[in-house]
Amino acid sequence: MQFQSLDIIDPILKALQEEGYTTPTPIQAEAIPIILQGTDLLGCAQTGTGKTAAFAIPILQLLSANKVYDKKRKIRSLIVTPTRELAIQIGESFNAYGRHTGLTNTVIFGGVNQNPQTAALIRGVDIVIATPGRLLDLLNQGFLHLRDVEILVLDEADRMLDMGFIHDVKKILSVIPKKRQSLFFSATMPPEIVTLAASILHHPAKVSVTPVSSTVEIINQSIYFVDKGNKNALLVGILNDAQIKTALVFTRTKHGADKVVKILLKHNITAEAIHGNKAQNARQRALKNFKAQTTRVLVATDIAARGIDVDDLEYVINFEMPNIAETYVHRIGRTGRAGAKGTALSFCDAEEKEYLRDIEKLIAKKIPVIDNHPFPLIDHNPVKAPKQQGRGNSGHPGPKPPARSTASATRWSARPGKGR
DSSP states (O other), rough: OOGGGTTHHHHHHHHHHTTTTOOHHHHHHHHHHHHHHHHOEEEETTTTTHHHHHHHHHHHHHHHHHOOSSOOOOOOEEEEOOOOOHHHHHHHHHHHHHTTOOOEEEEEOOOSSSHHHHHHHHHHSSSSOOHHHHHHHHHHTOOOOTTOEEEEESSSHHHHHTOOHHHHHHHHHSSSSSEEEEEEEOOOOOOHHHHHHHHHHHSSSEEEOOOOTTOTTTEEEEEOOOOGGGHHHEEEHTTTTTTTTOEEESSSSSHHHHHHHHHHTTTTTOOEESSSTOOOHHHHHHHHHTTHHHHHHHHEOOOTTHHHHHHHHEEEESOOSSSSHHHHHHTTSSSGGOOOOOEEEEEEEEOOOOOOHHHHHHTTSSOOOOOOSSSOOOOSSSOOEEEEETTOOOOOOSOOOOOOOOHHHTOOOOTOOOOO
């Protein structure tokens, strides 16, 4: 199937050709005709399925077919998304696909000066892509109204729920027209999301592509069992392989991300961190450098990484196992996109084995283990220290693993994929 067969108008087809797109992904092939009919849509699609184009293309077409010629443009479509990175990338997609339509958009998010955003709103735009908090701030300040919204998109709804945005979303819903087309996308469908969708959508069509429990088969997944104290040395050793041009490394915490970056820089591996404590301009600079491959390793937390879309990213490394099984699927979905090669390596210490069990249960497969590496797991049963109020953890730390010199790691080049 080609995009031409989806009855897409020539200005958008021209833009898609300029972007090098000819064949729609499964969710695009299913969702675009439904949205063009004006039907509400409930979409279940994980990262890397082409979801943004699945709603951006038909929205641009619908708005183009019914242009408003007032002196000041009205906000006719609103896309609400949980993170600033994702909002920016959605804005870039609308710019790319809509460059020949004459439609305009602006991106609204917190953490930066609001003046450029309010200036764009005062001039007038057709499409607003926004994070919930800043959108409500500007709404309350009177810089915008939403009474002309014809098409609403709630993107990454499960992540918005995780981040505590549910009340903000309900406030937004209360000030937009009840008569509208609504598009609801989520990577997972827990009961809370199903309930929220039911309150927003009217007789929706449903599209489900690559459910969260089935990871992209083309991704080569592997596990390294390693003591927590040896993870840094293992990571440095793996990154000594010159074949790894770029890698996205995941940690569970902001502090952990910064620590990993310091270790990598110490070993002359260019790295930057991206997380919620970083200023917006620093986060965008880090992402730009990573896409340009001037930064070889981007170390990210899960919330900050949601929305990162890097072409030809082959390696994702879980420095720490995620404590939520679905998060593993989101992480590794950053690689292996659109049929490209992908490799996902995960470091699992003794205390993280229960997370691994949950992940393997979710994806319904055993992840191959790489055991021919210099830092095999020694401390299989660490003693978990009791918590003492005001003092953190104390108690016996468990058997001490044998000393491993970082220097030995820098001489070792891992070969992912080999093991039992």
